[in-house]
Amino acid sequence: MHDDPQPIGSENILNRFRAILAARGLADIEPGPTDSATNPNDPGHPEYHRRQRAQFALARWERATPYRYQHATATHPDVITWARRATADLRDAGFLVLTGSTGTGKTHEAYGALRHIASSGPTRFEFIATTAPDMYGRLRPSGSNNGMEHELRRLTTVPLLLLDDLGTEKLSEWTEEATYRLINERYNQCLPLIVTTNLPVRAQRDDRGLPAGPDLVARLGERLTSRLAEATTVITLTGPDRRRPPRSAA
Ligand SMILES: Nc1ncnc2c1ncn2[C@@H]1O[C@H](COP(=O)(O)OP(=O)(O)OP(=O)(O)O)[C@@H](O)[C@H]1O
Numbered sequence: 535m536h537d538d539p540q541p542i543g544s545e546n547i548l549n550r551f552r553a554i555l556a557a558r559g560l561a562d563i564e565p566g567p568t569d570s571a572t573n574p575n576d577p578g579h580p581e582y583h584r585r586q587r588a589q590f591a592l593a594r595w596e597r598a599t600p601y602r603y604q605h606a607t608a609t610h611p612d613v614i615t616w617a618r619r620a621t622a623d624l625r626d627a628g629f630l631v632l633t634g635s636t637g638t639g640k641t642h643e644a645y646g647a648l649r650h651i652a653s654s655g656p657t658r659f660e661f662i663a664t665t666a667p668d669m670y671g672r673l674r675p676s677g678s679n680n681g682m683e684h685e686l687r688r689l690t691t692v693p694l695l696l697l698d699d700l701g702t703e704k705l706s707e708w709t710e711e712a713t714y715r716l717i718n719e720r721y722n723q724c725l726p727l728i729v730t731t732n733l734p735v736r737a738q739r740d741d742r743g744l745p746a747g748p749d750l751v752a753r754l755g756e757r758l759t760s761r762l763a764e765a766t767t768v769i770t771l772t773g774p775d776r777r778r779p780p781r782s783a784a
């Protein structure tokens with residue numbers, strides 16, 4: 535029969551630790567500040583640690599953000615509200631769909647939302663940002679095909695996913711299935727998804743109920759639209775194409 539192992543923290547073990555520290559001349563070191571530190575600049579104060587996490591997350595955000603959007607900050611009040619919700623609880627944020635015509639600032643606001651979350655100092659900050667055509671390119675079967683499953687798992691499990699320019703990819707049965715699996719899995723896991731798209735969510739319908747032009751609802755189909763309807767913040771950005779200089783008054 536074996537003796538019961540000594541519980542960690544028993545006097546005996548603590549005494550051995552003390553002896554080791556004393557032998558190294560470290561016995562009289564004052565313990566560092568704890569959570570009761572009153573100065574936010576001191577390690578131990580929760581605010582100090584929040585700032586450290588924010589620094590780390592923002593560095594991550596910068597590394598993964600394209601050069602053009604390095605200064606992106608969310609300015610739209612509804613985008614900020616969504617980002618605050620995601621900061622409080624990722625699983626409570628739902629999807630964010632940014633729609634609007636070319637150059638209205640959708641991608642800018644999307645990266646801005648991610649920056650907002652990073653600057654709050656989350657305990658974990660991981661995101662993937664990809665354009666829809668790039669994503670389908672990487673998912674597409676090639677050679678030995680475990681690629682799709684592996685990539686899909688990455689995209690369905692990452693805490694934050696930005697899918698830029700949805701609707702620009704060529705439609706096929708295969709893209710439909712990949713889109714369904716991606717969105718359905720994130721919906722099931724209550725993980726947020728940020729989508730930017732030039733398509734209106736729902737185009738006007740004619741007398742026969744047919745859409746006057748392409749829209750997200752037709753693109754994604756009824757089953758995904760129903761999932762999106764449950765937990766999606768849709769924000770339509772308006773205004774001129776920011777890439778074009780404003781016309782000077784004649
Ligand atoms: N709030 C903003 N403040 C400063 N610059 C902005 C802002 N919003 C967008 N921009 C700039 O305007 C340009 C167009 O913005 P962005 O690329 O986000 O548009 P978009 O709606 O995604 O366009 P597209 O539909 O073509 O993808 C970019 O150079 C971007 O940096």
Ligand SMILES: [Mg+2]
Binds near residue numbers: 640641642698699730
């Ligand atoms: Mg864009």
